[in-house]
Amino acid sequence: MRKASSPGTASGATVHEVARVAGVSAATVSRFLNGTAKVSDEKRKAIESVIDKLNYKPNVLAQNLKTGSSRTIGVLTQSLVSGYFADAMAGIDDVLQGTGYAPLIVSGHWHADEEAERVELLIARRVDGLVILSGKLKDAQILKLAQRVPIVAFGRKLDGPQAYGFSLDNYWGACEAVEHLILQGHRQIAFIAGPPDHQDAQARLAGYRDTLKKHKIKESAQLLVDGDFSESGGLLAVERLLESGRRFSAIFAANDLTAYGARLALYRRGIRVPDDISVVGFDDLHSSMYTTPPLTTVRQPLFDVGRCLGKAIVRMIGQEPLDLEVPQLSLMVRESVRRIP
Amino acid sequence: MRKASSPGTASGATVHEVARVAGVSAATVSRFLNGTAKVSDEKRKAIESVIDKLNYKPNVLAQNLKTGSSRTIGVLTQSLVSGYFADAMAGIDDVLQGTGYAPLIVSGHWHADEEAERVELLIARRVDGLVILSGKLKDAQILKLAQRVPIVAFGRKLDGPQAYGFSLDNYWGACEAVEHLILQGHRQIAFIAGPPDHQDAQARLAGYRDTLKKHKIKESAQLLVDGDFSESGGLLAVERLLESGRRFSAIFAANDLTAYGARLALYRRGIRVPDDISVVGFDDLHSSMYTTPPLTTVRQPLFDVGRCLGKAIVRMIGQEPLDLEVPQLSLMVRESVRRIP
């Protein structure tokens, strides 16, 4: 019976074959491969030549078993189709390049149970580290998970032996946005909120409120409407806003998607942006540069966040100091806000 | 005394420990776990109870080595941040759920060399199958790769022993779009092309041309401008179009991003859509439902494509017949096209 290729792979040689042909021991080949110890020039050459004669590639599966590590980083995102998370994943992917780690991406769909389940899957696959992008898991759960695997999280402050998390200053960002509106002469500023149970959404709401207060502008219940971080939420919100009859000159949407929906609702009613109503968003998705008009919004540097997370997890795994520069929010002034004389 | 976890993992028990405690052999435990053979009720119970007393989880790494399979599907995409590809990945992820396969995603960034390199990485990690989303690899290269691992591809027709690929009928889609425009009374239809070396872009261009011809509308060189599938390309294209002085009542953009850019260029010049100029896109990205006005476009059902690819690769790995229902393009009529009397 042929030993032949088991289903699929046109496998290659093994360390032993390489060793045999090169006239050395498997151990030496391994040492050469990993630079674990010095190998004499003579043997080194022999090994090198045999390796590429046989086109030898080490079997990662065997390495994994032996070392107990999969050279894999688990990434828990909330949505595969969100431009927001996509940017962060691209950043992670970018820094992981060339480190020997590959990202294993799963999505929790903003559902704590699902997240927990996916994380277990990741751990079962022996990921060496975990990056958690937002989500509904409790900090306590994450800290507990961190006893089993190093974790870096975005969207929550965390600091433990094997856990680290940071978020951007959403409160500050919201303040900036509202300040900008006020500086441009707006006083009647509506706010379309995000999901009430979402930390970032809460911070943005607080920023809105406090900035109004700071400028002695009275908050109006009618100008504060619910949204859900989606376009349809923004659309509905503006309809409600308009129906209320309450006047306003600007809308601050809790995120860009909401702003898109709001913008469409305005368009439907023939209300011009920014001539009649100004709009500000939050996130700075790629498309926000190309909406009509281009959207003024608070930029979340998600790609850099991703890079930062990637670096962090690799360092944490390597037991090195994290030593991070967390990227910051910034206001992108474009054309969706009008100056009121 | 505990076995003192090796670096990192709070590992668990092994089959052997389970076997010992349950008073059976490791082989039996394995058989029970995999349902490879019948196990007496008595032993089954013993094993079950020990398993959850010890909270035993099989070590995937060991399984991988032994079985030679990583239960992983490599996915080669071209961009992690493109809504287009993201949808497909979500579809793949969706069908893979519960199959025991996890997707390992890498990006080739539309660069043949990079794609080839990433694919090698994937193969080195012993993926059981490969899904290739578009890209610049030659069909021949893919067929060759397919000798080493089963491959399913999107964006090219392929049919080999271990390879299968399909694309959607971009030509047909483009015809539909242009037909629609013509049916609405448009005769001067501009086309913003995609990258000339991109298959889909070529098909869309051909569809545009042939449909014009079919309706005896003379093609004008001035109405045919270059683009690159990006917003900025669309923006530039419209500027050139406008400068040419040639009149036109509609623009067919080779994809939605291009349409976004075109739309902004129009906006900048104070040209209304669809009142002055109608616009049609291709892809139907999520945001296209919320542009102002909502974009009429040819829908690519990428999520379903992803599901289809996922199913295909799993079946191919399992040596089952593929038996696929390839999803189809469809025209989404929204509000960016005006009827000309």
Place this chain on the structure above:
DNA sequence: TTGAAAGCGATACCAG
């Protein structure tokens, strides 16, 4: 520096 040999943890063949 180098080699022999002992596993990593699970699976599967071969007897019984």
Place this chain on the structure above:
DNA sequence: CTGGTATCGCTTTCAA
């Protein structure tokens, strides 16, 4: 039905 045992391919003591 069940147990013993070899094995997957590599890494890593331990001695030399």
